[in-house]
Amino acid sequence: MAVPQSTIALIYDYDQTLSPSYMQDEVLFPEFGIDPAQFWSRCDSLVKENQWDGELAYMKCLLDYLQMDGVTNARLTELGRGLTYYPGVPELFDEIRSAVLRPEHHAVGIKIEHFIISSGLRALLEGSSLAQHMTAIFGCEFGEDHEGRIGFPKRTVSHTTKTQFLFRINKGMLKHGDDVNDHMPPELRPIPFENMIYVGDGPTDVPCFTVMKRNGGNSIAVYNADDTSGRSFQKCYQLCAYADRVKHIAPADYRKGSHLRNLLEGMVRETADRIMERRREERDNATVAAPGF
Secondary structure (H helix, E strand, C coil): CCCCEEEEEEECCEEEECCCCHHHHHHHHHCCCHHHHHHHHHHHHHHHHHCCCHHHHHHHHHHHHHHHHCHHHHHHHHHHHHCCCCCCCCHHHHHHHHCCHHHHHHHHHCCCEEEEEEEEHHHHHHHCCCHHHHCEECCCCEECCCCEEEEEEEEECCCCCHHHHHHHHHHHCCCCCCCCCCCCCHHCCCCCCHHHHEEEEHHHHHHHHHHHCCCCCCCEEECCCCCCCHHHHHHHHHHHHCCCCEEEEEECCCCCCCCCHHHHHHHHHHHHHHHHHHHHHHHHHHHHCCCCC
């Protein structure tokens, strides 16, 4: 028996997508007196000279700095309260439901869920004001030792492995213990790709943009309109005009009436109407007229 497939998923990258700042620059480096230039130089050295994976190099360097202070995941979560965002975040998450979903959408069970897939630290995001709005947050994680201090990296999320989490959302397999490679017929997947909208900011989101494009989903590349260098806009423009990864680009302004909000509301509304029409067709096809007299 098929599942209803009435959920619309809005999925976001974090750094440079929901926030103009990188999370470690905003709350980690200042808190522990870490020099950003020195930190990234050490990461680059591991990658270029020793062929480390970028995310593992990042987690290794963080651990080298933070272990000296006996940092715990709970402490990282507390620091997440200091994260800040682009205009209109986090108001977007509740507002888009009330702005788009009509009573007839609710009547057939249509709902909106939000997800974050980030190469940043999940512990920071779990402490942010965004967490209460999210169905799930996926990100890099540290394990802890017997005293609760962060230890060896437990999980890393690279720009290529981000796509795994799109399939987890697609199949409803949100727990890491679920084997996302298990076969599941399309009609049993709770959130088909055509019900998804992915929002990212650039080349690191290309694998997710590609999965969405190939499977009928929607994507938007956002840029920082306050970036006077133009680099933020240019990387999105390249993805749209030349790489053919996304159809839409927009300034990262999530406020009501902005270009980005209009795109998101239009995509959600179109998806909700399509789901509702499908429910009507299913009902009509299943209805047998009573015999006449």
